[in-house]
Amino acid sequence: MSERYYRFSTGVSRWVGAWFFRIGAWFVAAGYYLFFPKRVAVSVRFYRKLFPDRSGIYAFLAAWRQYQSFTTVFLDRFLLERDGHIPYTSRGWEHLEGAIEKKTGGVILMSHMGNWEVAAHLLKKRGGDIPLMLFMGARGKEQIERMQKDELTKSGVRIIAADETGGSPFDMIEGIRFLQGGGLVSLTGDLVRHERQRTVMVDFLGEQVQIPEMPHVLALVSGAPLFVLFACRSGKGRYAFSVTPPIYVRAADRTEKEAAIRASGQMYAALLEEKLREHPFQWYHFRPFLPRNPS
Numbered sequence: 001m002s003e004r005y006y007r008f009s010t011g012v013s014r015w016v017g018a019w020f021f022r023i024g025a026w027f028v029a030a031g032y033y034l035f036f037p038k039r040v041a042v043s044v045r046f047y048r049k050l051f052p053d054r055s056g057i058y059a060f061l062a063a064w065r066q067y068q069s070f071t072t073v074f075l076d077r078f079l080l081e082r083d084g085h086i087p088y089t090s091r092g093w094e095h096l097e098g099a100i101e102k103k104t105g106g107v108i109l110m111s112h113m114g115n116w117e118v119a120a121h122l123l124k125k126r127g128g129d130i131p132l133m134l135f136m137g138a139r140g141k142e143q144i145e146r147m148q149k150d151e152l153t154k155s156g157v158r159i160i161a162a163d164e165t166g167g168s169p170f171d172m173i174e175g176i177r178f179l180q181g182g183g184l185v186s187l188t189g190d191l192v193r194h195e196r197q198r199t200v201m202v203d204f205l206g207e208q209v210q211i212p213e214m215p216h217v218l219a220l221v222s223g224a225p226l227f228v229l230f231a232c233r234s235g236k237g238r239y240a241f242s243v244t245p246p247i248y249v250r251a252a253d254r255t256e257k258e259a260a261i262r263a264s265g266q267m268y269a270a271l272l273e274e275k276l277r278e279h280p281f282q283w284y285h286f287r288p289f290l291p292r293n294p295s
Contacts, residue, residue: 025166026071031066033063039286043067044059050062093243109186111189133157133158179218191212198213212228225247227245231276
């Protein structure tokens with residue numbers, strides 16, 4: 001969805017109602033589904049793995065529901081911008097409060113499950129003046145992504161953007177310093193952006209997949225606890241906001257570091273799979289994630 005179309009749709013919707021945005025977004029999602037078969041094939045392969053007892057036709061229908069569900073990300077973004085709030089329930093917020101009060105810092109692991117932007121806004125709004133740093137990818141053609149970053153920056157979130165070739169080594173140093181100062185650093189835990197990115201292998205849906213190593217290394221090096229956060233749609237315009245208890249990535253010596261990082265990554269993968277089974281159509285990961293030649 002281009003920035004021009006998004007601004008046009010939201011502008012009209014402010015006058016006539018959110019129904020206009022919903023109808024327009026439905027056609028946009030349908031267009032992507034019909035005219036980008038390679039992307040759809042990624043989703044179909046994923047849903048065949050998630051629902052092995054269902055037919056191939058069901059996998060195509062699941063991918064259709066995924067594409068249509070993705071439109072709610074933009075709709076809820078518009079509603080959040082228009083109304084200033086979105087109804088939600090929360091579970092586990094006390095774990096983050098403890099890190100904020102004790103100034104231990106914290107690594108917040110988000111995913112392409114649900115709506116990460118709503119999660120970031122609610123986190124900043126509910127946490128008040130907490131220092132929050134958000135690591136994000138930077139893709140030149142993603143106009144909506146630039147709007148997201150601009151609005152998050154205005155709300156007081158510090159953005160570290162890395163392009164498709166990966167970020168600077170100084171980004172990790174900056175993140176460690178931010179954590180040691182008592183801040184919260186948020187990263188995506190399920191997207192490998194380029195081939196040279198350091199990864200850790202974990203078991204997911206019975207297959208070995210690669211996920212970014214950096215969040216777990218940050219927690220290990222800084223000593224800050226790691227929290228897995230999900231913000232999934234629980235109903236029309238409503239969200240369920242959940243935070244896990246703190247996960248500590250510790251190693252007594254260098255020989256144990258690799259095992260500690262792998263254990264942390266596996267714990268995250270298990271939590272992601274559990275949440276995915278609860279909300280299978282809110283998985284907005286449109287790049288290949290499962291291995292092309294499954295075991």
